[in-house]
Amino acid sequence: MATNFESFVDNESASEIRHRHFKLTDETEIIDIRAFQRTYEGAxxxxxxxxxxxxxxxxxxxxxxxxxxGAVFSVIGFAFMVIGLNRRIMNNKYFMGSKPAPYFLTSGTPVLVMTVIIVIAYLAIIPEIFRLQ
Structure with a gap:
């Protein structure tokens, strides 16, 4: 006969258990969701x-x-908006999706993408500034 721990390991992942037991009544869960929204969406x-x-x-x-x-800054702004909306979708899928996400994706890839976009944008701005002089 399997113990509870063995049946947990064999049948359900941690994210499935979290999803099954997820309710917005726990104060710490609500605080976590707000923190994720502030950090990953709001910023x-x-x-x-x-x-x-x-x-x-x-x-x-x-x-x-x-x-x-001005066009370069608008491209940067729209890139941040796309990344922010993508993070919102990922957060909602992780916390409240119909199928639980296997893990929470941190911001490594979006930060790298935005870093590349901003470096390219600033490299495009430098010749424009020198052209103005």
């Missing part, structure tokens, strides 16, 4: 709004020579 979406606002300010205030710089 990306706030940064996206900041970048898009900066791009619109550059496009609106300055002359036509600055349009490439």
């Amino acid at each position: 990306y979406l706030r940064t996206a709004m900041l970048e898009i606002t900066l791009a619109l300010s550059i496009l609106r205030i300055f002359d036509i020579e600055f349009y490439p710089i």
Whole structure:
């Protein structure tokens, strides 16, 4: 006869048990969800709004020579928005999806993608700045 631990190891993964027992009545679970939303969703979406606002300010205030710089900041803003919405989908799938996610995906890949996008964007801005002088 199998013990409870052996049946747990053989039949259900930890994420399946978490999903089966997940209820929004536990105070710590609610705090965890809020922390994930603030960190993984909110930070990306706030940064996206900041970048898009900066791009619109550059496009609106300055002359036509600055349009490439404003366009670069708008691309960065939209990239942050896509990553933020993707993180929202991943969080919802992890916490409240119909099929439990096997593990929680940390931000390694999105951070790497955004780092590459920002480095390329700033390398595109440098020649534009020198062209203005």
